[in-house]
Amino acid sequence: MSGTRAAPERAATRPRLVVGVLAFCGVVVAVMQTLVVPLLPHVPELTGSTPTAASWLITITLLSGAVCTPVLGRLGDMYGKRRVLLASLGVLVAGSVLCAASSHIGVLIAGRACQGAALAVVPLGISILRDELDPARMLPAVALMSSTLGIGAAVGLPAAALVVEYSDWHTMFWVSAGLGLLDIVLVLCFVPESPLRSPGRFDVLGAAGLSAGLVALLLAVTQGGDWGWASGRTLGLLAGCAVIWPLWGWYELRVRAPMMDLRVSARPAVLLTNVAALLIGFAFYANSLVTAQLVQEPTSTGYGLGASLVVSSLCLLPGGLAMVALSPVSARISAAFGPKVTLAVAAGCMAVGYGVRYFTSHALWSIIVGATVVAAGTAIAYSALPALVMRAVPACATASANGLNTLMRSIGQACCSAVVAAVLSGLTVRVDGRTVPTFHAYLLLFLVAAGAALLALAVTLCLPGHAAPARPRFLGRAADADPRPRAGRRP
Incomplete structure (x- = not known):
């Protein structure tokens, strides 16, 4: 019995350390997701590979993150969130060392797959915070943890660009390995294991x-x-989806302890939140993808600024700082008016940001202002999404439910990447002997991203005002059998 109480006492005495450590882990993991973006154009030359092979450094990270996030979230709910969190960070370190020690494209892809798997750190951290903090501290802490996905992306791009520009590119992977090891040490020292199990x-x-x-x-x-x-490969994969998903759903509805409780996931409070997460992920990623490329276009296009890689990446830094500043503001809005209102405000803010970008993307300062407004909306949205999820699911399913929500954001980002590539390659013009996107292509992307934000707003307004947490059917009476208060909270 004493062993059961030890973890709550540790968390209760050092809640700020727990929050700080987990948020730092989230930022490090988010940085890993965008680390190679500035390097990508140079990868074929540096590794002796093809541009198609180089693109897998991004694709494999997306795939491994999408697969591992819900799976590791479920494992965390069942076998211990801190334990699975440490395993995820260990995989991140291993992947970073692989990338740092080799220039072979196959090894780099394997290392990036390991780095992508660590995306599960964010939903696991959110679940730990729910278990270990009292309600007054929990909402702002979760808001900060969720926002680390955007903060890390905004900080990681300029940092990686500086390394690519002025140092050996392997350096950034050695640094990421060191940060991952530091994360592991901090988690071992300051983050307790939750006694809650599914x-x-x-x-x-x-x-x-x-x-x-x-x-x-x-x-x-x-x-x-x-x-x-x-093509046959694309149609074949889509046909595979049409077969796999219904069979998987049929199986999950019949197994006693499913990987994902589809009855809970289908509740309006959960389903609509996940749809909103997908749309928010789409709108957020367009900001990151389009901004850097727009300002790097040559001045001969009539709209480009001819900025360097470092300058283009720094355009996103004010947005990252805005995310840090606004995550506690988001928590206050949620505490006062509810996370539904917070998410609606965020989606509206993102749409306004793209409106600013549509009309003022001719000067560097106005591009930065528009990108920062979109980032501000993203910070508020990312802070509100886990609060909406946690209102609708039981505590023992927090990691897996937030893992699914994070997955939906990743799917939104993947869809955005495909749309951006299609538009920028489809609307082009010849300038100085090279093919570049037209300015109308960028304006169209701003409209599409604004439309995604407005759709997220519409979905958010359809959310039920209040939702009582659902009890998964596979728990039976076990969920109510333990009368102990939740770790770190007042009985």
């Missing part, structure tokens, strides 16, 4: 089906532009 056996077949469906879907979305949307 009973039952791990659904291996359900995890395999989910992984197969996600890989087929995301490969079709991310590679369809290169392969051709009517």
Whole structure:
């Protein structure tokens, strides 16, 4: 019994350290997702590979993150969130060392796959915060943890650009390995293990089906532009999705302890939140993808600024700082008016930001202002999404539910990447002997991203005002059997 109480006492005495450590882990993991973006144009020359092979440094990270996030979230709910969190960070370190020690494209792709798997750190951290903090501290802490996905992306791009510009590119992977090791030490020292567990056996077949469906879907979305949307590979993967997903759903509805409780996921409070997460992920990623490329276009295009890689990446830094500043503001709005209002405000802010970008993308300062407004909306949205999820699911399913929500953001980002590539390659003009996107292509992307934000706003307004947490059917009476208060909270 004493062993059960030790973790709550540790968390209760050092809540700020717990929050700070987990937020730092989230930022490090988010930085890993965008680390190679500035390096990508140089990868074929540096590794002796092709541009198609180089693109897999991004694709494989998306795939491994999408597959591992819900699976590791479920494992965390069942076997211990801190334990799975440490394993995820260990995989991140291993992947970073692989990338740092080699210039072979195959090894780099394997290392990037390991780095992508660590995306599960964010939903696991959110779940730990829910278990260990009292309600007054929990909402702002979760808001900060969720926002680390955007903060890390905004900070990681300029940092990686500086390394690519002024140092050996392997350096950034050695640094990421060191940061991952520091994360592991901090978690071991300051983050307790939650005593909350979700009973039952791990659904291996359900995890395999989910992984197969996600890989087929995301490969079709991310590679369809290169392969051709009517090619045999793309159509084959989409046909595979049409077979895998219904069979997986049929199985999950019948197994006693499913990988994903579809009855809970289908509740309006959960389903609509996940749809909004997908749309928000789409709108957020357009800001990151388009900004750097727009300002780097040559001045001969009539709209480009001819900025360097470092300058273009720094355009996103004010947005990252805005995310840090606004995550506690988001928590206050949620505490006062509810996370539904917060998400609606965020989606509206993102749409306004793209409106600013549509009309003022002619000078560097106005581009930075528009990008920062979109980032501000993203910070508020990312802070509100886990609060909406946690209102609608039981505490023992927090990691897996937030893992699904994070997955939906990743799918939104994958769809955005495909749309951006299609538009920028489809609307082009010849300038100085090279093919570049037209300015109308960028304006169209701003309209599409604004439309995604407005759709997210519409979906948010359809959310039920209040939702009582659902109890998964596989828990039976076990969820109510333990009368102990939740770790770190007042009984």
